[in-house]
Amino acid sequence: MNLGKEFSKGILSENPLFRLTLGMCPSLAITTSVFNGLGMGIAFTVVLLASNIVISLLRKVIPDSIRIPCYIVIIATFVTMIEMIMHAFTPELFESLGIFIPLIVVNCIILGRAEAFANKNSLAPSIMDALGMGLGYTLALLVVSTFREILGAGTFLGYAIFGQSALIMILPPGAFITLGCVLAFLNKIQNRTKHSVNS
Amino acid sequence: MREMMLIIIGAVLVNNIVLSQFLGICPFLGVSKKLKSALGMGMAVTFVMTLASALTWLIQRYILEKMQIEYLQTIAFILVIASLVQFVEMVIRKTSPDLYKSLGVYLPLITTNCAVLGVAIINIQKSYTFAQTLTNSIANALGFTLALILFAGIRERLEDANVPKCFEGMPIALITAALMSIAFLGFTGLQ
Numbered sequence: 173m174n175l176g177k178e179f180s181k182g183i184l185s186e187n188p189l190f191r192l193t194l195g196m197c198p199s200l201a202i203t204t205s206v207f208n209g210l211g212m213g214i215a216f217t218v219v220l221l222a223s224n225i226v227i228s229l230l231r232k233v234i235p236d237s238i239r240i241p242c243y244i245v246i247i248a249t250f251v252t253m254i255e256m257i258m259h260a261f262t263p264e265l266f267e268s269l270g271i272f273i274p275l276i277v278v279n280c281i282i283l284g285r286a287e288a289f290a291n292k293n294s295l296a297p298s299i300m301d302a303l304g305m306g307l308g309y310t311l312a313l314l315v316v317s318t319f320r321e322i323l324g325a326g327t328f329l330g331y332a333i334f335g336q337s338a339l340i341m342i343l344p345p346g347a348f349i350t351l352g353c354v355l356a357f358l359n360k361i362q363n364r365t366k367h368s369v370n371s
Numbered sequence: 372m373r374e375m376m377l378i379i380i381g382a383v384l385v386n387n388i389v390l391s392q393f394l395g396i397c398p399f400l401g402v403s404k405k406l407k408s409a410l411g412m413g414m415a416v417t418f419v420m421t422l423a424s425a426l427t428w429l430i431q432r433y434i435l436e437k438m439q440i441e442y443l444q445t446i447a448f449i450l451v452i453a454s455l456v457q458f459v460e461m462v463i464r465k466t467s468p469d470l471y472k473s474l475g476v477y478l479p480l481i482t483t484n485c486a487v488l489g490v491a492i493i494n495i496q497k498s499y500t501f502a503q504t505l506t507n508s509i510a511n512a513l514g515f516t517l518a519l520i521l522f523a524g525i526r527e528r529l530e531d532a533n534v535p536k537c538f539e540g541m542p543i544a545l546i547t548a549a550l551m552s553i554a555f556l557g558f559t560g561l562q
Contacts, residue, residue, distance in 0.1 A: 193541055196400065197485050201393035246454055248446040256442065271492055274445045278485040282398060303439030344391045345552040352538075360537035 173175025175300045181346030182304030189312035190279045190358055195281045199313055200347040206329050211265040215254050215273065220282050221302040222250045227290040228298035234291075243286045244277070250275045281309065293338045319350045382510035384558040388486055388550055389518040395486030399519055400544055404478065409523035413475040413516030417509065419459060420487050423452045424508035425489040428501060443452050447489050453482045486515060521553065 188194045195229055198216075198353045207362045227234075228247050234242045251254045255273050266273065276282070285305055324341030326334035339345050386392055390398045395416070397485045402412040429449050435441050436505045462477045481487060490511050525547055534543050 193400070194397075197393050199509070200396060213431040228401030241450070241453060248449050252442060252445050255445065271489055271496070273493055275394075275485045275489055277445055277449050278476065278482075321471050340553075343556065345549040345556065347393065347553055348545045349550055352542045352549065355545065356535075356538045356542035359539070359542065363537060 175296060178297045178300040179304040181303065182306070182308040184312065187308040187312060188303075188305055189309055190355065191315075192281075192284075193355075194284060195279045195309060196351075197275065198279065199309075199316060200344075200351060202272050203313055203320050203347060204329075204342050205268075205325070206314065206319045208265070209313040209357050210310070211258075212269060212272065213306070213313045214281075214319075215258065215269075216276060216279065216309055217303070217306025219254055219276050220245065220306050221252045221299065223282055223291040224285060224298045224302035226293065227286045228293060228295050231291045235355070239291065240283075240287075243283060247286070248277045262266055272305035281305065290327070299312045303330060305342070312352055315354060316347075316350050320346055334337045375503070378465055378503060378506050379414065379510040380561055382507055383514040383517060386560055387514045387518055388490070388511045389515055390548065390555045393483050394489040397516055398480060398484055398486075399515075399522065399548075400541070402480075403519055403523040403526055403532050403544075404525045406520065407470075408477075409429070409474045409519045410516075412477045412480075413435075413471075413512075413519050415481060416486065417512035419452075419456060419481050420479070420490055420508050420512040420515075421505065422459070423449060423455055423487050424491050424494055424504050426451055426455060427476070428494060428499075428504045431495050444492070444495070445484060452487055452491070456482045486511070518551070518555075519556065522548065 179234060182188065184190060189196070189199050197217075198212055204213050217268065223243070223246050230242075230246075250272060254265075254276070258269075258273060275333060291303050293301070318328065320341050321329075322333055323338055324343075324346055326332060326337035338346075380386065383404075388394050390394065396417070403409050416531055429439075430447060430451060431444065435444060435447060441458070445466050454477055463478075494507055497507075499507060526544065529543060529547065
């Protein structure tokens, strides 16, 4: 079992947001600033890591027919923990992420990894898979939120860059535009590399 | 009555659940290729969202708050929604095979639809009464269906459009959604 490969696949070839287009809701809603994107990415990675570990350890205990409810309970437990921790230590982030913290429960990536990976593999690959997927998702959120914050607010992590800004990028349409353009850009690169391989 | 109208207009047009609150994006992008399936999905969501909101409101009010275990909200709600969806699926399969044929495929998808859980939590956060909760969830579901059907209509046309190669598929769908979202921003003045 190649651990390095399990880790790196989440970042590029199977990036959850850009490649599999999973977990769209938070990636569109909370990417108004880089700080929010980073906070969401970290919270997401912690939940994914914890749930992958527990599900991988319990994979022989959980009966097959009721595995989905079991996974949901495990994931919801960790989400509740993260929610309480963020409420206590980062109240500002808690306020701005708002409803999207409890909604990590229904983020398809976490349930997807549990179903597709953690219940078939032992502990070490599951940890690497969770770390890779978490990092890949965090990076994707950072890319989207960087564009949106710089164009929409004229700042990066709160530091002013431009005097002027296009408010529309912070408003809901900006989220769709940014993600659409990033995906199109990735398609373009992919087409080009495919071309050069073919010719 | 006036208050109810405000909730309805707010949820359907001004703060449309998909286009301005970003809940339920997955089915919005996934099940919007055909107008017919969009309609089926919209009906399934309306049905489940209304039932789930009513049930979670009662649970929050009479179980979680009575026993002061509000921190179990997320776990309790998602379990209720998941089992409700299962239950509804079983009932529909038994009682009306026709309805099952048109809704059936979409029902399991709804468990991981963040719109259902999202609306249930928003109802609690805004401390709505039971009647307001029902109004709000039906209005949100209608907003979801409206956005989904409009989007499916546009996407059916897009099939024949000459789109730049790299924008084919998901990217152009997102750009379309952006334009629709801009249009819905126009309703902000209503409130």
